[in-house]
Amino acid sequence: MRYTRLLRTMSLPTSRRVALLLLVLVACSHAQTDTSPWTAPANEIVELLMGKAGSPTSVSLEIENRALHSPADQGLIRKALDEAFREAGAKMVRADAAQADVKITLSRNVSGLVWIAQVKQGTTEQVTILTLPDPGSATPAPAALFRLERALLLEREEPILDIAATNGHLVVLGSRQVAVYRREGGSAVASALIPSERPWPRDLRGRIFTAGDTFTAYLPALRCEGMLRPNFNLRCAESDDPWPLLRPGANEPAAFYAAARNHFTGVLSGSLAGRTVPLFFAAARLGESENAMWAISGADGNTRLYTRFDQPLRTVPSLGSDIAALRSSCGAGWQLLVTGESDGTSPDMLQAFEIRNREATAVSEKMVINGAVKALWPAPDSAYALAVVRDAGKESYAAYSITLACGR
Amino acid sequence: MRRTALRWLAVVSLLALAASAEERPRYGGTLRVQLREPVYSLDPADGKDLTLARQRLAFLLFDRLTKIDDKGRVQPQLAVSWSPDTERRVWRFYLRGGVTFHDGTALASAHVVSLFANDPRWQVRAGNGTQVVVFECANPIADLPAVLAGARYSIVLRGAEGVQGTGPFKIAAWQPGRQLSLAANLDHFEGRPYLDAVEIVMGSTLREQLIDMRLGADDIVEVDLEQTRRLSAASQRVDAAAHNRLLALVFPSGAPATRELLRASLDRDSIHAAILRRSGAPAASLLPQWLTGYSLLFSGATDPARLQKLKTDAAKAKPLYLAYDPSEPALKAVAERIAVNARDVGLTVQVFAEKNPAANTRADVLLVTLPLGSANPTQALVQLAEAARLEQAELLAATGSEALYAAEQALLADSRLIPVAHLPAPAWLSTRVRNWKLAPDGRWKLEEVWVESNK
Numbered sequence: 059m060r061y062t063r064l065l066r067t068m069s070l071p072t073s074r075r076v077a078l079l080l081l082v083l084v085a086c087s088h089a090q091t092d093t094s095p096w097t098a099p100a101n102e103i104v105e106l107l108m109g110k111a112g113s114p115t116s117v118s119l120e121i122e123n124r125a126l127h128s129p130a131d132q133g134l135i136r137k138a139l140d141e142a143f144r145e146a147g148a149k150m151v152r153a154d155a156a157q158a159d160v161k162i163t164l165s166r167n168v169s170g171l172v173w174i175a176q177v178k179q180g181t182t183e184q185v186t187i188l189t190l191p192d193p194g195s196a197t198p199a200p201a202a203l204f205r206l207e208r209a210l211l212l213e214r215e216e217p218i219l220d221i222a223a224t225n226g227h228l229v230v231l232g233s234r235q236v237a238v239y240r241r242e243g244g245s246a247v248a249s250a251l252i253p254s255e256r257p258w259p260r261d262l263r264g265r266i267f268t269a270g271d272t273f274t275a276y277l278p279a280l281r282c283e284g285m286l287r288p289n290f291n292l293r294c295a296e297s298d299d300p301w302p303l304l305r306p307g308a309n310e311p312a313a314f315y316a317a318a319r320n321h322f323t324g325v326l327s328g329s330l331a332g333r334t335v336p337l338f339f340a341a342a343r344l345g346e347s348e349n350a351m352w353a354i355s356g357a358d359g360n361t362r363l364y365t366r367f368d369q370p371l372r373t374v375p376s377l378g379s380d381i382a383a384l385r386s387s388c389g390a391g392w393q394l395l396v397t398g399e400s401d402g403t404s405p406d407m408l409q410a411f412e413i414r415n416r417e418a419t420a421v422s423e424k425m426v427i428n429g430a431v432k433a434l435w436p437a438p439d440s441a442y443a444l445a446v447v448r449d450a451g452k453e454s455y456a457a458y459s460i461t462l463a464c465g466r
Numbered sequence: 467m468r469r470t471a472l473r474w475l476a477v478v479s480l481l482a483l484a485a486s487a488e489e490r491p492r493y494g495g496t497l498r499v500q501l502r503e504p505v506y507s508l509d510p511a512d513g514k515d516l517t518l519a520r521q522r523l524a525f526l527l528f529d530r531l532t533k534i535d536d537k538g539r540v541q542p543q544l545a546v547s548w549s550p551d552t553e554r555r556v557w558r559f560y561l562r563g564g565v566t567f568h569d570g571t572a573l574a575s576a577h578v579v580s581l582f583a584n585d586p587r588w589q590v591r592a593g594n595g596t597q598v599v600v601f602e603c604a605n606p607i608a609d610l611p612a613v614l615a616g617a618r619y620s621i622v623l624r625g626a627e628g629v630q631g632t633g634p635f636k637i638a639a640w641q642p643g644r645q646l647s648l649a650a651n652l653d654h655f656e657g658r659p660y661l662d663a664v665e666i667v668m669g670s671t672l673r674e675q676l677i678d679m680r681l682g683a684d685d686i687v688e689v690d691l692e693q694t695r696r697l698s699a700a701s702q703r704v705d706a707a708a709h710n711r712l713l714a715l716v717f718p719s720g721a722p723a724t725r726e727l728l729r730a731s732l733d734r735d736s737i738h739a740a741i742l743r744r745s746g747a748p749a750a751s752l753l754p755q756w757l758t759g760y761s762l763l764f765s766g767a768t769d770p771a772r773l774q775k776l777k778t779d780a781a782k783a784k785p786l787y788l789a790y791d792p793s794e795p796a797l798k799a800v801a802e803r804i805a806v807n808a809r810d811v812g813l814t815v816q817v818f819a820e821k822n823p824a825a826n827t828r829a830d831v832l833l834v835t836l837p838l839g840s841a842n843p844t845q846a847l848v849q850l851a852e853a854a855r856l857e858q859a860e861l862l863a864a865t866g867s868e869a870l871y872a873a874e875q876a877l878l879a880d881s882r883l884i885p886v887a888h889l890p891a892p893a894w895l896s897t898r899v900r901n902w903k904l905a906p907d908g909r910w911k912l913e914e915v916w917v918e919s920n921k
Contacts, residue, residue: 124762165759168538168841168906172759172867187760187867260657260914261491318658319493339490357492358919379490453537 099190100138107175107186108146114157116149125166206425208458218446218455219264231266231275250292261320267306276301279317300327303341305438321357333367342383344392353394355379372416380434382443388464395443397431406431495917496663500687504643504669509629510620518837521617525909528620528631532611534842540611554606561597565655567623568636575599608865612844634659634913660916685896690795691745694892706892709746709754710908711835715884716854720830724783725881727776730768731811741799746889752850754888758843777812785814789829792819801833841906854883
């Protein structure tokens, strides 16, 4: 099974596409009404304040939006509060006719949303404060068009270092365990802890590969092997074995990884044995042949292009430290996927380049990523790249398969 | 047309990447930092006032049982888990295994017990097993893990050679009040820092720091509010995002009515607009809006009838002596404005500069900046209460936002601590500082920073 199956472009006539879109929009608007994330907190705060205020039968309601909700969300919140008061037996009236004047301030703090209800009855004022997690906007953001396409493989709170696919399952390498998930989703069906005597480097990286019912994982100074069937198991041992750069195999390219760092040492192995390059973060082979060009992103910030490894053909400054080769049916057939700027506080991006006349030329628009790309690895056949994104807002890790679609 | 557009796209993309492409963190290098405040003791339990500079150093050298994340939640640090009894009087903390102090001594429950043994709020003992610590509190403490996340509760080992911790950096050289050299702790349980070393020079004036920064001698220096504005206008890299300090008046003693009148006289909006030049935010609450979400409920207004009575009584009051720290340039003007506000209600306030206002015994009232020290409201309030020597019983028992709001109201009730404004603690950064993240509470996360070497 290929990840790209999920990404197949629909080829419907335009009129049917429009009709389908309208159907989806109508369905979404109904779903939104029924599943407003504001219903539960509205019910809760109304229940709390009515309890404190002696259940007045008529109230006036003023809402102040200090939480920067969109007008659409503010409308949904207003609707949810109106409904909650009605269900609690309070009629909504003007301030001069109300038994209680309720002011609800929609506020925000460091950990989420804060709703503050101030209930005035005569000269007394009661305050009720409700804290709730931020569900994000309930109204959909406008769609954007990208030539790079992505499909979500897995999202979870635990870090994801790499994912290998096998027989309807995803084998996921995390910082503490190897876990197996079904492709269609759900929680892990099997997992095993990774024993480690030493603290991991802060920017922990790792790779995992499957072969039939077995898998091999590489972590700094540690190599793990395991079985997926009939019984899931994992055995790890300290190791300075080189990590495969594409796929495991004695005649495949490999490189030694620094035990307490986040980069390769520069000493190459396997089919590249005997060659040495400067310390590097990632290597991408742009082709299948022995003479294919390599792009290697150095720990010094420079990306070097090689065919033979005696001298770089060209050194390109500041081309992103995470790179991966993508094989596609577009353009030259091989593209270089690179990450963009993010320190976790701003959106990251991915962009595809081709190497033409030893120059890196952008061949896609930037795909904006909501979070920081923490890992970017090529699939064994380079048909897609795996991108792991840490979403600082949601505090979760999401793994995507990234492919290149021809045309806009 | 399309070909031209694609070429333009390619050129623009390459230019953008060349200017700002992100790299993975790189290991190595030395970060050079200047602090305005001379720090004379690195021991977080030593002395009374845990200033922002001392807190920042403590977070680099020491770990605590727990820590507060950027969203204000309590997370494990040297304790991997904890559990209270139903009354929240007895708390059990389970220590992380395999942690060593910088001298190689293995962390054990005995270290924690000895550190916390002299606090009247609890009795501490080792539990079953060497890695369990039990706190038996005199009164229920609703969120003890949050309290213990403060810098004051750092886990330290005191010996003949000074104080040691388990934190991401260890002391390489130390000249009190002048210079501190830190080296990466290669065995830190969260992984070694990217930097090899941090060189910290203390006691420099802001002017000296600015000159050194302009000469390229430093990577991080503190700047004041006025300089922040100028540097930002000149497209320099200044981080003044978080309002993590409370500018406040603290009364060590004094008549309650006088304190209340001084609070009522404050024109916070004009201080914020005219003197602080709109840096930070006027504050009638101890904790800022970003931290609690409910600070808008606090008002600086006083009932007119009550104000009139206070004014009448003030005619008999003696002059107040207000001390401020002259090393913070804006404080002199703020203090003088407070004196003008006070005169409007019949109070005489005499202002004078004092290098260490907290240690001054002549002053009736101190104008100080207090670090919030935490992105957790409970922990931040505890720290402010400790700094102002305020009663904490209600605060420690508080659970939930409403109870914390009530506890904050109680702390403000006798006007011994009067908030004036919430301020940032701006830092000017060189371009080679990467992965800089200022925690909302003002901590410098230097363990996550790396420096760009010359290509």
